[in-house]
Amino acid sequence: MSVGYRRDMRWLGGFLVVLLLAPPLLGNNYYLTVLTMCCLNAMIAVGLSLLVGHAGQISLGHAGFYGLGAYTTAALSTTLGVPVGLSMLAGVGATSGVAALVGLPALKLKGHYLAMATLGFGVILSILFNETVGVTGGPSGFTGIPRLSLFGVEFSSDLSVYYFILALLGLVIWVAFNILHSRVGRALRALHTSEKAAQAMGIDIARYKLFIFVVSAAFAGLAGVLYAHYLTFIAPASFGFLFSVQLIVMVVLGGMTSVPGTIAGAFFLTVLPEFLRAFENVEILLFGAILVLCMMYLPDGLAGGSSRLWRLVWRKMFVRAEKDPMEGGGNG
Amino acid sequence: MKMARAAAIVLALFTFLGCSKESDSFKIGAVLSVTGPASFLGEPEKNTLLMLQDELNAKGGVEGRKVQIVIYDDESDVNKCVMAAKKLIENDKVAVVIGPSISGNTLAIAKFFAPAKIPLVSCSAAEKIVKPVDPWVFNTPQLDRHAVGKILMDAKKKGYAKLAILTVSDGFGQAGRAVLQELIPAQGLALVADEVFGPKDTDMSAQLTKIKGAAPDAIICWGTNPGPAVVARNRAQLGITTPLYMSHGVASKKFIELAGVSAEGLILPAGRLVAVSQVPDGNPQKALLTKYVADYTKKFGTAPSTFGGHAYDALMLVTEAVKMGKSFKPQDIRDNLEKIKAMPGTAGVYTMTPENHNGLDESAFVMVTIEKGEWKVVD
Numbered sequence: 084m085s086v087g088y089r090r091d092m093r094w095l096g097g098f099l100v101v102l103l104l105a106p107p108l109l110g111n112n113y114y115l116t117v118l119t120m121c122c123l124n125a126m127i128a129v130g131l132s133l134l135v136g137h138a139g140q141i142s143l144g145h146a147g148f149y150g151l152g153a154y155t156t157a158a159l160s161t162t163l164g165v166p167v168g169l170s171m172l173a174g175v176g177a178t179s180g181v182a183a184l185v186g187l188p189a190l191k192l193k194g195h196y197l198a199m200a201t202l203g204f205g206v207i208l209s210i211l212f213n214e215t216v217g218v219t220g221g222p223s224g225f226t227g228i229p230r231l232s233l234f235g236v237e238f239s240s241d242l243s244v245y246y247f248i249l250a251l252l253g254l255v256i257w258v259a260f261n262i263l264h265s266r267v268g269r270a271l272r273a274l275h276t277s278e279k280a281a282q283a284m285g286i287d288i289a290r291y292k293l294f295i296f297v298v299s300a301a302f303a304g305l306a307g308v309l310y311a312h313y314l315t316f317i318a319p320a321s322f323g324f325l326f327s328v329q330l331i332v333m334v335v336l337g338g339m340t341s342v343p344g345t346i347a348g349a350f351f352l353t354v355l356p357e358f359l360r361a362f363e364n365v366e367i368l369l370f371g372a373i374l375v376l377c378m379m380y381l382p383d384g385l386a387g388g389s390s391r392l393w394r395l396v397w398r399k400m401f402v403r404a405e406k407d408p409m410e411g412g413g414n415g
Numbered sequence: 416m417k418m419a420r421a422a423a424i425v426l427a428l429f430t431f432l433g434c435s436k437e438s439d440s441f442k443i444g445a446v447l448s449v450t451g452p453a454s455f456l457g458e459p460e461k462n463t464l465l466m467l468q469d470e471l472n473a474k475g476g477v478e479g480r481k482v483q484i485v486i487y488d489d490e491s492d493v494n495k496c497v498m499a500a501k502k503l504i505e506n507d508k509v510a511v512v513i514g515p516s517i518s519g520n521t522l523a524i525a526k527f528f529a530p531a532k533i534p535l536v537s538c539s540a541a542e543k544i545v546k547p548v549d550p551w552v553f554n555t556p557q558l559d560r561h562a563v564g565k566i567l568m569d570a571k572k573k574g575y576a577k578l579a580i581l582t583v584s585d586g587f588g589q590a591g592r593a594v595l596q597e598l599i600p601a602q603g604l605a606l607v608a609d610e611v612f613g614p615k616d617t618d619m620s621a622q623l624t625k626i627k628g629a630a631p632d633a634i635i636c637w638g639t640n641p642g643p644a645v646v647a648r649n650r651a652q653l654g655i656t657t658p659l660y661m662s663h664g665v666a667s668k669k670f671i672e673l674a675g676v677s678a679e680g681l682i683l684p685a686g687r688l689v690a691v692s693q694v695p696d697g698n699p700q701k702a703l704l705t706k707y708v709a710d711y712t713k714k715f716g717t718a719p720s721t722f723g724g725h726a727y728d729a730l731m732l733v734t735e736a737v738k739m740g741k742s743f744k745p746q747d748i749r750d751n752l753e754k755i756k757a758m759p760g761t762a763g764v765y766t767m768t769p770e771n772h773n774g775l776d777e778s779a780f781v782m783v784t785i786e787k788g789e790w791k792v793v794d
Binding site (some may be wrong): 111112113114116117120213214216221222223224226314315316317318320321356357360363366367 | 450486487488490491492493494495497498499501502504505506518519522523526541543584585586589590
């Protein structure tokens with residue numbers, strides 16, 4: 084286990100170094116925006132992979148938690164004038180609190196029923212964002228949200244906001260790895276395999292399920308508050324049912340049980356449409372085709388696919404190295 | 416070997432995608448909702464821009480330079496719109512941006528343009544876009560305020576004192592509702608009922624029955640298809656004879672198709688585009704509208720909607736600003752956009768000032784009624 088933990092930490096270190104060096108290499112604000120969106124989506128996806136991939140609980144309401152975080156901080160900081168740092172904390176706190184309240188009854192459900200309950204919750208939140216015009220600004224959106232600032236210091240450049248979000252993403256991944264490599268992680272995997280067996284082994288499944296649900300929602304809420312202060316504009320359309328589905332796709336496409344895979348899935352799904360812009364009219368067709376191909380040929384996601392590819396390449400090179408002297412001999 | 420070949424292919428692909436056409440053309444960016452829920456706005460806008468690009472270039476371009484329009488689809492999504500706008504500014508280095516199609520997306524990206532020193536001419540109508548004025552942001556559609564003003568003028572003329580409003584709970588409906596709530600009392604009229612329906616609702620009998628109970632002199636319904644068509648049908652089914660005003664949001668043939676006979680006699684403010692043949696010959700918009708409708712119909716096999724017209728006006732305002740200053744610099748284009756006076760477009764006659772970045776007024780609308788399935792201008 085500790086070998087696995089060290090490997091994961093090395094991976095996290097490498098990942099952060101790459102993303103730290105990326106902006107100066109890419110060199111303009113457009114790429115920076117895309118990277119920032121990738122980091123935000125990855126933050127939610129990591130939380131969701133803990134819930135879906137490791138604990139086996141489906142949530143179709145995570146866009147709602149994302150939106151709840153965003154709207155809470157927006158309303159507090161813009162309408163009531165609460166300092167941004169405090170309102171962001173409140174946003175994450177409110178999301179976790181609501182998740183705990185919703186999770187208590189909802190997590191008694193299993194499979195499709197849990198999916199339906201969380202879906203219903205997501206839809207209810209979406210309606211709230213749309214209809215409470217006085218608080219949320221309604222369907223046309225919430226404007227004039229202050230930029231990210233902490234202790235009176237404003238993150239005035241997009242680059243500084245990116246580094247702040249990256250640092251928090253690093254923290255989120257670190258927390259996720261620590262959970263997975265702890266007693267809690269083992270308990271979650273046990274209850275994923277069989278709830279009855281886990282319970283027989285003395286695991287308090289209700290408590291663990293609720294814990295991971297709240298953690299996962301808190302990550303989504305954190306991404307939400309950062310998103311609100313990064314873009315300084317939010318609209319209910321960003322937090323609808325479709326986004327919940329997109330998040331699930333990120334987790335599944337990346338590889339359900341792998342945190343690096345999930346992050347790869349989030350980055351891939353955020354970058355791909357941008358990359359496909361070059362193909363103008365057929366971009367949506369290509370997007371769909373790529374997803375279908377991924378599902379057909381990478382059933383265990385990007386993470387499983389890439390490790391299989393790596394093994395294949397390794398074997399090819401190894402075999403070739405053995406063969407080469409023979410070929411040389413034949414020619415000579 | 417295999418890896419080397421794969422690497423070579425990937426590299427070639429990157430260079431292919433990375434290389435951009437270097438030319439001395441006049442580069443205009445556009446971000447429109449060509450797909451997604453708002454495609455009814457973005458698609459005619461895109462068609463119009465491509466048609467005008469060909470037309471301008473056939474005549475030798477603008478001030479001796481070919482026009483090159485880079486169009487990105489934001490799929491009606493805020494995040495995609497933000498990224499597309501950044502790409503236009505940073506990578507494509509366009510001189511001016513047209514769009515987005517929807518107000519929410521415009522509000523999300525509007526603040527990028529002052530730091531970038533590039534003008535944005537939006538095709539969406541929300542008043543928040545141009546009020547308070549951002550020096551770098553303009554929009555071309557008629558404002559809700561103008562439509563409401565036109566309706567209330569008509570209502571006052573007919574002596575209606577008590578009005579009921581019925582609005583849809585989306586961006587368009589709620590923006591209209593806010594203006595209605597403000598202007599009805601301001602004009603000395605009474606607002607006796609204020610009902611709301613959902614964008615996907617299929618029956619509005621409950622709201623109409625409630626409104627009937629308040630006994631208004633007229634009802635004003637604010638929404639885009641298909642909701643208002645359901646309202647019209649329900650009104651006919653309930654046998655309500657109170658006059659019903661619609662908003663300019665339904666000023667397309669589609670509405671008459673959806674509402675059928677129950678659309679007869681409804682009154683609404685509309686741009687002159689919907690009834691070109693009834694525009695009097697002396698009108699400054701007449702020639703331009705006739706040509707636009709004929710060209711568009713010939714090229715795409717269907718009559719243009721007012722939404723395509725918003726993109727038409729945006730591009731024409733930009734080219735006019737270029738001609739005025741004989742300069743392609745974003746700063747000069749912005750400065751000259753503010754100086755445009757009495758320039759006819761599809762939506763109305765534009766007169767911009769540093770305080771007014773929309774440039775239209777109530778005269779951009781005519782009141783029309785629906786008679787035997789056709790629009791009929793009534794004033």
